[in-house]
Amino acid sequence: MISLESILIALVSISFTLLGAIIVKPSITTDRGGKIVAFIALFILPVLVGFMGISVHLERSKRTEFCLSCHVMEAYGKSLYVDDKEYLPANHFQNNRVSRDKACYTCHTDYTMYGDLTAKLRGLRHLYVHYLGAIPDTIKLYSPYNNRECLHCHGASRVFEENPAHRENDTMLVGLKTNQISCLSSGCHDVVHNVHELEDVEFWKGWEQR
Amino acid sequence: MGTTMKNQFVIQRRQQVAGWIVAIGMIIELLTLLWLHPISFLVYLFASLTLIIVGIVYYLISLLRVDQTQDERI
Numbered sequence: 001m002i003s004l005e006s007i008l009i010a011l012v013s014i015s016f017t018l019l020g021a022i023i024v025k026p027s028i029t030t031d032r033g034g035k036i037v038a039f040i041a042l043f044i045l046p047v048l049v050g051f052m053g054i055s056v057h058l059e060r061s062k063r064t065e066f067c068l069s070c071h072v073m074e075a076y077g078k079s080l081y082v083d084d085k086e087y088l089p090a091n092h093f094q095n096n097r098v099s100r101d102k103a104c105y106t107c108h109t110d111y112t113m114y115g116d117l118t119a120k121l122r123g124l125r126h127l128y129v130h131y132l133g134a135i136p137d138t139i140k141l142y143s144p145y146n147n148r149e150c151l152h153c154h155g156a157s158r159v160f161e162e163n164p165a166h167r168e169n170d171t172m173l174v175g176l177k178t179n180q181i182s183c184l185s186s187g188c189h190d191v192v193h194n195v196h197e198l199e200d201v202e203f204w205k206g207w208e209q210r
Numbered sequence: 211m212g213t214t215m216k217n218q219f220v221i222q223r224r225q226q227v228a229g230w231i232v233a234i235g236m237i238i239e240l241l242t243l244l245w246l247h248p249i250s251f252l253v254y255l256f257a258s259l260t261l262i263i264v265g266i267v268y269y270l271i272s273l274l275r276v277d278q279t280q281d282e283r284i
Contacts, residue, residue: 023229042269046262069247121262
């Protein structure tokens with residue numbers, strides 16, 4: 001399958017060829033054919049390349065490696081290898097319940113650039129704080145974790161629907177689906193990254209082999 | 211005739227400059243693909259994309275000036 005990056009590089013290569021002709025010999029644009037070449041090289045292709053570039057960068061930003069490229073995230077990456085089933089991110093990551101390549105994005109779909117304008121601006125602020133500010137000791141979500149992030153995979157699944165714990169009473173299931181009852185903070189699935197406890201846990205061998 | 215040729219030269223020069231600006235923007239874009247980091251995304255947005263847009267706009271302005279030049283002659 002041809003990747004977006006390959007298409008982008010192909011478009012840029014074609015652009016360079018046409019731009020090179022215009023730069024080296026601008027007199028070609030005097031006739032009709034040359035004007036069409038100029039229009040393609042200086043309008044059509046740059047617009048395509050611009051949009052493709054945004055798509056490529058957005059796709060790349062979904063990758064786990066992208067998120068962990070900032071050193072402040074290293075502990076969160078390490079928490080994916082905790083050898084304990086109770087650790088929700090580790091359980092999902094190690095058992096391929098989320099894509100290893102997009103592990104962070106799968107569960108944080110509204111974070112920074114994937115959220116609204118406020119979230120995007122927060123992403124810029126994170127960069128500012130990371131390089132020029134003081135990184136807080138504990139990183140917290142700005143708002144409670146939304147069940148939507150769990151339900152976009154678990155929703156309507158048999159395990160979720162028929163789990164006795166989710167059917168404790170008549171309103172439990174509805175409450176979970178409508179985010180009235182949190183999957184995490186209700187006390188049931190509340191062991192997440194817990195980065196301050198990583199010194200006391202064991203790690204799956206994959207951590208050394210990654 | 212002399213004026214026409216001079217105008218053509220000016221327009222070609224502008225298109226050449228627009229070409230350079232767009233090419234530099236695309237080179238920066240390719241370079242940003244080498245580094246998987248939020249900074250490279252920002253460099254793409256604020257450097258590469260800006261240059262590409264500036265180059266496109268400069269080219270379009272050169273086309274508008276072509277029309278203005280022709281109108282003045284009429």
